Amino acid sequence: MIKRKDKRKIEGNTNYFFEFIRIKDHFFKNMNSWLKKVADHRHQSYKKYEPEVILLLMILKNVFSLKSMRSMTDELNQDLVIDNLGKVLDIDLEELPHYDTINNFLKKLSPEELGKIRTYMIKELLKKRSLEHYRINGKYWGIIFDGTGLFTFDEKHCEHCLRRKYTNNETGETKIIYMHHVLEAKLVVGDMVLSIGTEFIENESEDVEKQDCELKAFYRLAERIKKDYPRLPICILGDSIYAAEPVFQICDNYKWKYLFRFKEGRIKSIAGEFSKIKTLEGKCEEEITWVNEISYNNREVNVLEGVVENKKGEKITYLFITNIRVTKRNAMILLTIGRSRWKIENEGFNNQKNIRYYIEHVNSHNYNAMKNHYLLTQIADILVQLFENGLSIFRLVKKTAKEISSKLLEAIRTRMITDEDILQLAKPIQVRFA
Ligand SMILES: [Zn+2]
Numbered sequence: 001m002i003k004r005k006d007k008r009k010i011e012g013n014t015n016y017f018f019e020f021i022r023i024k025d026h027f028f029k030n031m032n033s034w035l036k037k038v039a040d041h042r043h044q045s046y047k048k049y050e051p052e053v054i055l056l057l058m059i060l061k062n063v064f065s066l067k068s069m070r071s072m073t074d075e076l077n078q079d080l081v082i083d084n085l086g087k088v089l090d091i092d093l094e095e096l097p098h099y100d101t102i103n104n105f106l107k108k109l110s111p112e113e114l115g116k117i118r119t120y121m122i123k124e125l126l127k128k129r130s131l132e133h134y135r136i137n138g139k140y141w142g143i144i145f146d147g148t149g150l151f152t153f154d155e156k157h158c159e160h161c162l163r164r165k166y167t168n169n170e171t172g173e174t175k176i177i178y179m180h181h182v183l184e185a186k187l188v189v190g191d192m193v194l195s196i197g198t199e200f201i202e203n204e205s206e207d208v209e210k211q212d213c214e215l216k217a218f219y220r221l222a223e224r225i226k227k228d229y230p231r232l233p234i235c236i237l238g239d240s241i242y243a244a245e246p247v248f249q250i251c252d253n254y255k256w257k258y259l260f261r262f263k264e265g266r267i268k269s270i271a272g273e274f275s276k277i278k279t280l281e282g283k284c285e286e287e288i289t290w291v292n293e294i295s296y297n298n299r300e301v302n303v304l305e306g307v308v309e310n311k312k313g314e315k316i317t318y319l320f321i322t323n324i325r326v327t328k329r330n331a332m333i334l335l336t337i338g339r340s341r342w343k344i345e346n347e348g349f350n351n352q353k354n355i356r357y358y359i360e361h362v363n364s365h366n367y368n369a370m371k372n373h374y375l376l377t378q379i380a381d382i383l384v385q386l387f388e389n390g391l392s393i394f395r396l397v398k399k400t401a402k403e404i405s406s407k408l409l410e411a412i413r414t415r416m417i418t419d420e421d422i423l424q425l426a427k428p429i430q431v432r433f434a
Pocket of ligand 1 (some may be wrong): 156157158159161162179203291367
């Protein structure tokens with residue numbers, strides 16, 4: 001056991017911002033050059049700041065949990081921060097870009113450029129042996145698909161807005177609200193859920209007959225993930241809306257495994273077969289029952305039911321449908337993984353909305369810039385999760401998300417990155433995950 005006094009000493013000696021950069025460079029040694037080489041469509045005379053300055057600054061806005069562009073300027077516009085940023089980017093930096101300059105850059109930047117940076121990051125991570133043991137059945141990488149709302153407006157915001165009629169229950173008045181939603185694909189590695197793909201749920205134009213929706217966005221996102229990771233063994237996880245024929249077909253074509261929440265009403269024939277067979281010959285292990293090879297259309301599906309006690313002591317029944325064969329050995333694992341989908345909702349999106357990144361805060365009204373702000377949050381979140389889960393000091397001293405962001409902000413504002421530190425960055429380190 002380490003004494004409290006010693007813990008304080010270790011904490012006091014730790015330059016959190018430097019450690020953050022060290023972990024960033026450890027996993028992504030070419031990250032700065034990726035930030036530098038994004039296709040830049042600004043007019044030559046407006047290029048006072050290089051792309052990597054703007055992009056790293058915006059990533060740090062998220063890392064430091066600064067809500068608005070103005071608060072970022074208030075907190076970061078000081079000499080030591082500017083020196084430290086220049087040091088880690090290896091450039092001469094005299095001032096920070098104004099937030100209008102940043103937004104003008106993000107208005108013109110193609111979101112695909114940020115997507116490419118994220119793909120580079122995920123591919124680097126997938127090469128690491130330290131993450132290998134998180135594969136499902138020793139083979140498949142779990143990827144959760146889930147959608148959420150980002151912005152709601154009372155008036156039309158742009159031609160891509162989703163529209164919903166809303167009736168006030170008391171007055172009976174109806175009005176139309178305008179929204180932007182997003183579908184995320186997140187890679188599950190232990191306690192970390194890392195963004196691997198983003199699809200904005202948006203109408204192509206104002207006069208589309210049928211609006212865009214989560215499933216349609218899924219078809220586009222699945223195609224992109226297959227293109228970016230053609231040979232990656234994947235098991236996709238999702239709620240019961242995904243338990244549908246077109247999704248099964250995509251998984252067959254792409255040779256993907258799936259594990260979805262299943263509701264009895266969703267596909268009645270499968271639900272009926274399951275309840276009939278499970279009482280006769282279903283395999284049962286404690287509170288888990290499963291039936292393999294239930295015929296559905298031209299394929300066979302497997303159904304798994306688990307009863308889990310929640311924190312209040314209530315028993316909750318979970319039903320899953322999968323194309324992974326359920327066995328005595330993997331039944332419990334599949335149940336746990338299936339339930340981990342709640343992470344993205346309860347921890348993932350809640351954390352991104354309310355605790356650390358404020359993804360519902362409008363940093364720019366320009367739709368393209370909004371997308372880029374969102375993607376920069378996802379990139380920052382990958383770095384933050386690697387930092388939180390990989391830095392050994394956080395195993396000694398537990399810190400909340402807010403406290404970690406404050407420590408990082410305090411460090412960049414009060415501790416100088418020295419030439420000696422920069423030399424240290426080139427040396428290999430070991431990062432272990434719990
Ligand atoms: Zn809009």
